[in-house]
Amino acid sequence: MDFVKTVLVTGGAGFIGSHFVCSLVNRHPDWRIINFDNLDYCSNLRNLESVEENENYTFIRGDICNPRLVNHIFATESIDIVFHFAAQTHVETSFVWPSRYHMVNVEGTRVLLKAAFEAKVEKFIYISTDEVYGESLYKVNETSPRRPNNPYSVSKAAAECLVLSYRERHKFPVIITRSNNVYGPRQYLEKVIPKFVSFLQLNKKCTIQGTSPQSRHFLYVDDAIEAFHTILERGTVGETYNIGTDFEISIIQLARELIKMVRHVPDAELDDWLEFVPDRPVVDLRYPVNCEKLWRLGWKPAVSWAEGIRRTVKWYQENPDFWPDVKPEDQPITFEPDNQ
Incomplete structure (x- = not known):
């Protein structure tokens, strides 16, 4: 079967990533969905049981920090869109192994960005977190300064800087999302x-x-998935979108x-x-975020x-x-x- 588009989802065996992969596979049967995941402790292929037999679903096990493998995937799979979920996310562990978080969240993003840029993908969507804003008494919007307070959020903010540098230097078509707890x-x-x-x-x-x-x-996972679809379909390249709830x-x-x-x-x-x-x-x-920018695209928690x-x-x-x-x-x- 000839597919209209090919979407690479990193971290697609994890919690949010797997929900998104399943929704993409079912919503776009004419798209090929590639799940790229290293099956770390919090990933589980049982998350994908509902789609593992679908013709438009492919699983590749591997590490985003492995440039040889990542470059090979982009060279052979004709990828059009990237959703980058893969990350180390546990805050307490980040205090114990900050170098591990830097390697996966920053260096892994750099490896992926470079390969995606060289492959000339049409869209690169980076999944970040509201934690990059740091603690706030009032709602922050996408232009608020980043004040990360732990090794995890520091690594996510640093990865954001890499993503934005490709936008500024190369006009690379990136979008950043920052979500509440899902x-x-x-x-x-x-x-x-x-x-x-x-x-x-x-x-x-x-x-x-x-x-x-x-x-x-707290944002229910189905609402988060709908937000990602909204951003994919109607989001503006170069923008950042908060995803959250009141x-x-x-x-x-x-x-x-x-x-x-x-x-x-x-x-x-x-x-x-x-x-x-x-x-x-x-x-x-607390991390209150202003989501009016995403609301204007037609999304709200349901x-x-x-x-x-x-x-x-x-x-x-x-x-x-x-x-x-x-x-x-x-x-x-x-x-x-x-x-x-």
Whole structure:
């Protein structure tokens, strides 16, 4: 079959990447979708079971930091569009191995950019994070300064600079996205919602880091996927787009809601299921973003928090063995967006 376009998705076996790959495969049967992933600890080919037999889907296992392999893919696959999700995203681990985050998030992006530029792809979409803005009391927009506060967000901001340098120097057709926390089915257990749900299923308490009033904006994965399609179809090359929601919840209140949903305990006993643990070295309290720019393209979140969290908890209850041999208590918690 002759395909109209070929799209390369890096990190397509991860949480968000796999949801996006599945949507592309089903929405564009005349496009060839290549999933390029190294199958790191938080990736899982079970995420792609619904499309693995489709004629327009191809999986390539490999590392974006391997220039020989990356150059070979671009030289042989006639790629038109790149969606770059692949990244190291766990904030706490970034304090332990900052060089690893720099290698994957910065050097890997450089290798991919160079190959994509030389192959003259028509669009390169880089998936970043709201964390590059740093903590803010007020909504930030796409022109707000970047003030990253941890090795993970520093590496994402540095990668953004590489992407923008190709735009400025070479007029390369790039787009950058910065999203709030994304949640939903199939997310790895290190992230706050699946970790809390897993703890509660094991009759364990939810662990709350520190005592500061941390809160996050949570965007359901289906809404994030629709945002990426909107940007692909109607986004302007050279622009940056925030992807987010006005819904915000404190981490303690999030834990209490999940305790009620999973354990069905009365309100008076909710805090008995909380356990306070030491904080991480640097903590940002909140990341509110202004998404009016994306709204003008016709996108807005469609899934309410009540519906999204209901779907998410139901999925984890029905799929307790999706991540075999993974113990949630061994996963350091993070409240940050998952871009994989």
